[in-house]
Amino acid sequence: MRAPIGTFDDAVPAADHLDHLIAPIAEAVRHWHGTVPVEQFLYVDTEPQWADTAAFTEHYGPDLLSASANCVVVAAKRGGETTLAACVVPSAARADVNGVVRRQLGARKASFAAMDTATGLTGMEHGGITPIGLPADWPLLVDAAVVDLPHVLLGSGRRRGKLIVPGKALAELPGATVIEGLGRA
Known part of the structure; x- marks a missing residue:
């Protein structure tokens, strides 16, 4: 099947190819109960060396930048306690960690989590x-955009492959809060 965005000729329903996904993502897809049908969650096979946004859009097409989002893990601190959270922003933007994110999480200080923490705790x-x-x-x-x-x-979940989902499905993920202006160009 052809993907609804990009030039991917090999888009397949993620639910039919759970073996391409790591365990937490496969479980989330398997047990999806949102209003967006799980059949609209697609998996496309991509090369790992092109996983990072700049390299990905250079290789697969610059038009994908406007249809891509990045998920970053942040650590918010207040009173000796650390809260980990995730932020989803357009790929052409950066999460406003020191402003919007910090205020939303009620933190005194917020920063991007260490990569070892982000990968270790998410798998x-x-x-x-x-x-x-x-x-x-x-x-x-999740940025409203x-x-x-x-x-x-x-x-x-891996450097190989990408998911394509309707944007409104992200608002239905566990713990999701949609925020205007979460990402800044």
């Missing part, structure tokens, strides 16, 4: 972190 690979299948107790902050996309390209 996902650097360059493939996705909001689907994150730890259920983490807050998930991403939710408004008809289809969004996301990591698949």
Whole structure:
């Protein structure tokens, strides 16, 4: 099947190819109960060396930048306590960690989590972190611009492969809060 975005000729329903996904993402897809039909969650096979946004859009087409989102893990600190959360922003933007994210999480200080922490606690690979299948107790902050996309390209949990899902499905993920202006250009 042809993907709804990009030039991927080999888009397949993610639910039919759970073996391409790491365990937490496969479980989230397998047990999806949102209003968006799980059949609209697609998997496309991509090469791991092109996983990072700049390399990916250079290789697979610059038009994908406007239909892509990045998921980053942040650590918010207040009173000796650290809260981990994830933020999903358009790929052309950066999460406003020191402003919007810090205030939303009620933290004194917020920063990007160390890569070892992000990959270790999610079970996902650097360059493939996705909001689907994150730890259920983490807050998930999603930029409204991403939710408004008809289809969004996301990591698949690994550097190999990507997921394409309707943007509105991200608002239905566990712990999701949709926020205007979460990402800044």
